[in-house]
Structure formats: C-alpha cells, structure tokens
Amino acid sequence: MVQQSAAEIARQILNGFDDYREHFRHITDGARARFEQAQWQEAQRASAARINLYEEKVGEVTARLRETFNEELLLSVGLWPLVKSAYIALIDLRFDDELAETWYNSIFCGLFSHDCISDGTMFVHTTRPSLRSHERAAQTRSYDPQGHLQGMLEQIFEDYRFDVPYEDLPRDMTRLEGQLRQNLPDWVCKDPELRVELFSSVLYRNKGAYLVGRIYTRDEQWPLVIPLLHREGKGIQVDALITDEAEVSIIFSFTRSYFMVDVAIPAEFVGFLKRILPGKHIAELYTSIGFYKHGKSEFYRALINHLATTDDRFVMAPGVRGMVMSVFTLPGFNTVFKIIKDRFSPSKNVDRATVIEKYRLVKSVDRVGRMADTQEFSDFRFPKSKFDPDCLAELLEVAPSTVEMEGDTVLVRHCWTERRMTPLNIYLEHANEAQVREALEDYGLAIKQLAAANIFPGDMLLKNFGVTRHGRVVFYDYDEISFLTEVNFRRIPPPRYPEDEMSSEPWYSVAPNDVFPEEFPRFLFADINQRRLFAKLHGDLYDADYWKSLQDAIRAGKVIDVFPYRRKAEEAVS
DSSP states (O other): OHHHHHHHHHHHHHHHHHHHHHHHHHHHHTHHHHHHTTOHHHHHHHHHHHHHHHHHHHHHHHHHHHHHSOHHHHTOGGGHHHHHHHHHHHHTTOTTHHHHHHHHHHHHHHHSOGGGOOTTTSOSSOOOGGGOOSOOOOOEEEEOOTTOHHHHHHHHHHHSOOSSOBSOHHHHHHHHHHHHHHHSOHHHHHOTTOEEEEESSOEEETTEEEEEEEEEOSSOEEEEEEEEEEETTTEEEEOOOBOOHHHHHHHTOTTSOOOBOOOSSHHHHHHHHHHHOTTSOHHHHHHHTTOHHHHHHHHHHHHHHHHHHSOOOBEEOSSSOOSSEEEEEETTEEEEEEEEOSSOOTTOOOOHHHHHHHHHHHHHSOOTTTBOOOEEEEEEEEEGGGBOHHHHHHHHHHOTTTEEEETTEEEEEEEEEEEOOEEHHHHHHTOOHHHHHHHHHHHHHHHHHHHHTTEEOSOOOGGGEEEOTTSOEEEOOOTTOEEGGGOEEOOOOOOSSGGGGGOSSOSSOOOTTEEOGGGHHHHHOSSHHHHHHHHHHHGGGGOHHHHHHHHHHHHTTOOOOBOSSOOTTSOSBO
16 A cells, blocks of 8 residues: 555656646747747747746646645655656656756655755656666767868758848858858868767757757867857848857856757766866756756755865955845855855845845846856754854854754855855956956956846946856846846936035935945945946946837847857957
8 A cells, every 4th residue: 555655656757847847848849939020029029938837837736736645645754755656667767867856856845854865766867877778869960071171050040040031041051151151170171070960959948949969080179159049130140150169068068047858868968068178067058948947956965075075165245344144154065055144234235035126036037147046955964073163163153053063064044145255346456457357358248138128127236247267257246136126227316516516415305216336436436446447347237218219228128249259350249
C-alpha cells in the first residue's frame, strides 16, 4: 500500500512536470511568430509569463497532492525515499531528466520545511550522469565551405529562412564574408578543414533572433553568433557576425533576459554552449535559456562542492556598507550573498516587503545587459567554521531575524545571490585616466539603457553599480527601482526671491515620485573632475526633458532597441 502510494505520488509529480514543460514549450515556440510579426510588446509579456509559469505550476501540483492524498501519509518524510526511487525509474529515459529532478525538488520544498532536505528524500546531488545511456538526436547543422565562404553563407541562410523575407541578403552576405575574413586569421579562411557548426534552432530574445554555433578547424575553434533584426516594413536584416569569445559571453550574460529557444535535449545544448564558452558555468547557461530553476540547482551544487573542497570562508563584501542590505561573499567563489537588514537607515523610505517586491521584479523585466540577475534562496545552512568571525558577528548584529546560530551551524533564512563585481566607486579610485573615461561613458549608457527598458534605478550613486570582468557597468542595488513611467521628472522652478537660494529648505513642493535631474551632478560625483567629464559625456541626463521624451516613447508602445553586442557605426540605444 505504501509502495503504491509512493509510486502514485511520483507519477503525479511527473505529470505536473509534463504540464509545465508543455506550457513552457508553447510560450517558447511562439517566439518565431512574435519575431516575424514584430510583436515586441507581446514578446516582453511572453518572457514574463514564462518566468512566472514555474511557480504557478508548482503551486498547482502541491495543491493537487494535498487534495488527493491523506495529509499524514503525504507529509511523512519516511515515505519520500520511496517516492524518489519511483521517480528515478520514471525519468530514466527522458531527454530532460535533469530538469525533472529540479522539478521534484521544488515540489518537495513546497510540501516540507527545509529542515527535511536530505539526499535520501530529494536530489541534493543529481543522479543523472551515471544513468545516461540513451542515444541523443542531432541538434546541429554542419557546413563545409571548401574554400567558398560566400557559398557557405548563402547555404546557411537558405536553411534558416522565415515567413518574412530578408531585406537584402546579397548585401548582407558580402558584409558577413568581409567580417568573417576580418575576424579570423587569414590562414583559417583558406584551411580546407574549416567547418561551421550551428545549433539547429534559432534563439530569440527581445527584438533579436540569433544563430549560435562555432567555427572550427582540426586544432582551433571560435564561437559564432549571427544576430538578425526585423525592421518593420523592411524585412529581416543580418546585423553582424561575432566570433570574439568575450563578446559572445556578453550576449549570454547574467545581465540579460532569457532566450527563447526550442531545445529538445537541454543537457546537450548546454554542453554545446559550454564548449564554445568554457568560461561560463553551466548554471549560468541553463539560466540563459530559461531554465533558471535548474540553474539555481546547479549553482547550489557548485557552492556546496566549493565549501566542501576548499578552506574558503565567508567575509563581508568590499565596498560601502548598504543602508538596506548587508552583503557577504566567498573570495574564491564569484558570487555575493545579500540579506535584508532588520533596521534600515532613516533616509530609506522602504520596508522589508517592498525590498522583496523590488528584487523579484528584476527577474521578470528586460535587464538589457545592465542589471544583474538574482537567485532567491531560503534556509541556507553553513558550518560556522566557514565564516570569518568578524563577518559572522556583523551579520548577527544587523540581521538577527535572518541570520541565526543553530549550534555550530549558521542558518541564513533568506538571501539573494548575485554575480560579484567591482563596485564602480572602488574601480574609479584605482583607474587610470582612460579607464575612468571608459567607465563613466558606460555608466551613463547603463542608466540610459535601463531607462529605455522602462527602469529608473532610483539611487544612481556609483556604489550601486559594478564593473564586470568585461569592463561593463551594471546596476545591482534594487531597493529603490521603479518603472520609468511612474516617475515625475521636473525642472527646479526659479527662486521667488534671492533669499530662496540661501535657504536650507526648497522653495518648491516635492511629491514622493518627483525627481529633479538638475540635482544629479552634486549627488552622483564628489570628484569635481569626474563630475565635469560626465557632464560632457552624458549631460542630457541632467535635463528633465530627456527623461520625459523616453517616457513618451514608452507610453506610445515603442520598445526601444538595446543591443547586446557592438554594432558598426550605430548607437547602443536607438
């Protein structure tokens, strides 16, 4: 009887997973039509709907299990090793078996407290690699130029056709061949063993479509990404050909929205991406194609492995201490852990619930390469020995409701993880003149591109932005973000009397959502030279009319282009 109940619970969990996967595929499969029909607002809604889908379906399954099974039986932890065993047998021959494990974990955590987590009851460690024996279907297309690059390119775009015509394919082919010859060593283009391999499905995100693969010879390889744009009324344009690993890495960055792509065998596609982007962790690659929950599983496994195999200890993250969040990190693990303090600085007019809402908002909006993706965790448990004493003392002091001691174990009840970056204010302190200029140029672009995505950072201080390993400036402090269209940008009215300018209080009324861009320079820059340089580079940010024009465009339904790669002779925002 117990064995039968365990098998039925396992079956219902897997049925729920199949339902989730069907809805996930349905949303994903619509990406091609949205691209062809230039339905950009619909694309944004679909992206948010697909992110929200996971929790919705987990909720449905846990509710169904509670309705179907006796609660005493269902919530007996001793039953779940049998459920897990039955579930393993059910997923053994699936092509998405690793995702099915993560789904099972989500259902288990929806029923039980995290105190019950163990490898006996759920998949703390995966069982999949040792069980994979079934054959995999081909997911790529291969091309052999035989010395004729133009002919190879023509064949590629014959294979990747759409229901909308290309705008001017001969023009684009000539340009792509030139870029290919420019990007690769001369001998490569003449090598008779040169090959191109592309993933068979097109990747879609925002207003772009992407062909992704690699160029390789017997001894070397280069990543290959070909972005396509649909210019309404003109057709599809082949926009660029990218072979630089750093640029391709940025396209798959943790600061980007998730791709829509038809992936029959997720593990194989992630393996393919890992071969062309060896610097990316597989957690980030799973996340980049929409499987963010499994990316979270892979991240957690990497974290516990790191703690188990190194002497690394948690320390407070470098930078100015936050007024709302406390941030700690592992020096050898490229991640920061952020917890909400019990008490905020008096200047912060937010509460805990609002902060949580803001951080969750970031998951569902277009991050346009300028906001770090976050993962939310509950009930992390770490050995006390893994904390620097000063770090642990500070966490226990500022967030005693979140960080607790259980004997020799530190319990972190709630936190977010983000990729670690160098805070912009610290970066500028050690930068040379050229680096300062580049960073401030990118800082202004980051603010503009966030605004183009209908995001206003709120607190734009340098300490709330970081510099990535590729030198990009990224926003990472979300407790004051809002939609741009919710902000009231105003000019400071002229003083009524000479005495007004001497007063410590403003001579004009200020509502909660009022923002005065003229005040930005003195708030953002203590360094007068940086203030003057930024005014030259991005002085339009100090003009209320600049922000109002963006608001007007967004309200009119325009989805503004923000490209994740360098474009020839064009602006990053258009």
